[in-house]
Amino acid sequence: MNPHPAIPSMHRRVRQVRSRAAVRAWEYRQRHLAKGVWFRLRRLLAEASSAWEIPEAACSRLMTEGFCPEAVGEELEPRKTLLFVPETRLSGIPDRRLLPLRLGPELLAARHIALVRFPRLDSLRRSASCASEVSCGVHDRPTRRGSPAGQGL
Amino acid sequence: MLFRERLLGTLRLVRPLFDIPGVLVVGSEVPNLLEPGAAATLVVSQDVDIGVPVDIHGRVKDVLSGIAGLRPARDEPSVWLPEPPGLLEVNFLGIDPSLRDAGESRVLDDPVLPLMVFGPLSLLRPGPRLVLEGMAVPVPALSGLLVEKLVTERSGMKGDRDLLVAMGLLLVARDHDMEETAVLFRSLPAELRHAVRSNLTLLSLMQPVRGMPDPTPHRRLIADLLRTLEEHGEKGEGA
Numbered sequence: 158m159n160p161h162p163a164i165p166s167m168h169r170r171v172r173q174v175r176s177r178a179a180v181r182a183w184e185y186r187q188r189h190l191a192k193g194v195w196f197r198l199r200r201l202l203a204e205a206s207s208a209w210e211i212p213e214a215a216c217s218r219l220m221t222e223g224f225c226p227e228a229v230g231e232e233l234e235p236r237k238t239l240l241f242v243p244e245t246r247l248s249g250i251p252d253r254r255l256l257p258l259r260l261g262p263e264l265l266a267a268r269h270i271a272l273v274r275f276p277r278l279d280s281l282r283r284s285a286s287c288a289s290e291v292s293c294g295v296h297d298r299p300t301r302r303g304s305p306a307g308q309g310l
Numbered sequence: 311m312l313f314r315e316r317l318l319g320t321l322r323l324v325r326p327l328f329d330i331p332g333v334l335v336v337g338s339e340v341p342n343l344l345e346p347g348a349a350a351t352l353v354v355s356q357d358v359d360i361g362v363p364v365d366i367h368g369r370v371k372d373v374l375s376g377i378a379g380l381r382p383a384r385d386e387p388s389v390w391l392p393e394p395p396g397l398l399e400v401n402f403l404g405i406d407p408s409l410r411d412a413g414e415s416r417v418l419d420d421p422v423l424p425l426m427v428f429g430p431l432s433l434l435r436p437g438p439r440l441v442l443e444g445m446a447v448p449v450p451a452l453s454g455l456l457v458e459k460l461v462t463e464r465s466g467m468k469g470d471r472d473l474l475v476a477m478g479l480l481l482v483a484r485d486h487d488m489e490e491t492a493v494l495f496r497s498l499p500a501e502l503r504h505a506v507r508s509n510l511t512l513l514s515l516m517q518p519v520r521g522m523p524d525p526t527p528h529r530r531l532i533a534d535l536l537r538t539l540e541e542h543g544e545k546g547e548g549a
Contacts, residue, residue, distance in 0.1 A: 163387045164424055167417045171426060178413035185501040196504075199511035204533055258529070259515045275533040 195260070197229040201239060202258055205272035209253040216240065216269035235268065242271045311396040314350035317342060320358050320398040321447055323380060326373050327360065333370065334448050336361040336403065336434060338471065340455055341478030341523075348442045352478040354521030355471075357389070357399040361431060361450070364406045364418055371423050387424050405431045411502065433458045433494065452483055453490035460506040461498070473513045474522035480531055481523060488535070492542045503539075510536050 184192055202208065211219075216238050220226065230237040247253060253271065256264045264270070311319075317339060327333050335343065337359030342350035362370050374380070379393040380400065390400045404418045404427030414429040437451035449455075459476040483491075495506060514532045518524040525532065 163385055164417065164419055166385075167388070167424060167426055171415050171417050174415045174428065175413050178411060178415075181505060182413070182501060185504050188504060196508050196511065199515060200507070200536070203511045203514035203529070203536060206530065259517065275530045277534060277537065 191232070194229060194232045197232070199260065201227055201229055201272070202260075202264075204274055205241075205258065206275045207273045208256040208258050208264060209247060209250075209271045209273075210256055210263075210267040211247075211250050211253050211269050211271045213269050215250045215252070216271075219246075219271070230270075237268055237270060239270045239272060241274050244273050247271050247273060313354065314342075314348065316396050316398055317350050317358065318348065318442060318445075319394070319396065320392060320400065321442070322445060323392055323394070323397060324358075324360065324377065324400055325445055326377055327370060328446060328448055330366055330369050330373060332363040332366050332436070334361040334405075334434060334436060334450050335359070336431065336450055336455065336458075337401075338475045338478075340449050340452075341475060341482055343440055343442065343447060343449060344452065344479075344482040348440070352481065352523050353475055355398075357401045359401045359403055361403050361405045361434060362423075362425060364404050364425070364427060367404070367418065367420070367423065367425065370402075371420075374423065382423070388426060403428060403431060405434060407432045411499075428462065430458045430462045433461070451490065452479055452487040453494050455479060456483070456487075456491055457494050457498070457506060460509045461502045470516065470519060471522060473509055473516060474519055474525070476509070477513060477523040477525050477528065477532075480535065481528065488538070491535075492538055495539045496542045507536060507539065510539075 187193060188196065219240055219242060220238075224240045224242055227239040227241070230239040250271070256267060256270065258264070321335070335358065337357075338353045338355040339350075339358050341352045342348065345352060374390070380390045381393065383389040383391050383399075388402045390402070392398070392400070402423060402425055404425035406416075406427050406429075409415070409427065409429035409432050411429045416427050418425040418427050434450040434454040437449055439446040439448050441447075456476055456479045459472050459479065462472055495503060498506070510532055513525050514529050514536075516525050518526060
């Protein structure tokens with residue numbers, strides 16, 4: 158039996174899928190190096206319900222209080238200071254500015270960023286309206302260890 | 311014709327295939343079917359994907375030849391077009407349990423029904439059949455489909471749509487689905503576990519796409535899944 162005449166195009170698509178898989182494998186091997194910084198930054202942002210640009214002085218004050226900068230900020234050039242801060246503490250910073258939570262120009266241009274962490278859901282069961290669920294009491298506190306979510310990423 | 315009617319009409323057309331053990335409805339329509347009453351409000355897609363295990367490929371061809379009103383597309387032989395107006399295209403995909411990674415994808419060459427065999431489809435396992443208007447529709451367990459969507463390496467808009475299909479699955483998932491997802495995640499090679507986490511971060515930061523689930527109000531759900539998966543073995547393994 159002769160092969161279908163459209164088979165070459167299917168083989169071409171398979172080659173494209175394989176080449177993307179090869180790129181992914183390379184990126185995986187590079188994950189602890191500079192190539193992995195975007196994943197680490199996205200991972201951090203995925204943990205945040207909101208992101209705020211804050212004045213440098215306010216950022217310094219937060220660090221004096223013990224809030225520890227996330228390591229990934231040090232990997233960027235120019236460096237950024239990214240801190241997880243409780244919403245209640247953040248509300249005391251008058252000149253804060255809400256940033257869109259995506260790797261867009263506003264977030265990338267900001268140098269001092271406060272993040273508010275999502276509270277953990279109390280079970281794996283989530284609902285479509287999870288934003289209305291009650292916080293289960295995970296809070297960010299001043300720490301010298303930084304964010305658990307930020308470690309080892 | 312409402313989208314739900316188009317979808318169910320298409321499934322009725324290919325219903326004889328569902329009598330073959332192993333055939334599965336896969337892909338972007340599954341979240342629509344898993345909604346209560348198969349409401350089909352989550353994902354706008356113009357085709358129905360049918361997963362065909364390679365060892366029953368011959369049987370599927372036999373049954374397909376007896377289905378009136380369905381013919382192969384000239385330029386895309388794994389896509390079959392319905393003759394009744396308003397129905398969706400049917401896209402056949404090969405499942406080979408011996409494959410795992412996208413790097414192992416291949417073509418099953420055949421003059422009648424050639425198939426693209428994508429490695430990640432081997433993550434699919436049959437789930438409970440959905441009974442829709444008297445029709446038992448074989449669908450995969452949600453966990454395998456979710457992980458498949460999160461490891462499949464695609465680019466551009468197609469890749470975004472796959473991630474938003476994963477979002478749709480998350481919205482209809484139940485406790486046991488998420489527990490199975492965590493177990494399946496743990497069984498993956500480190501590179502694929504990393505791919506799952508990386509794609510979830512992309513999903514979390516993705517902008518809304520028309521006709522697809524909006525991830526923005528559900529970012530907390532994604533954050534919680536990431537934490538859960540990381541507790542299931544990612545941390546401490548350097549991945």
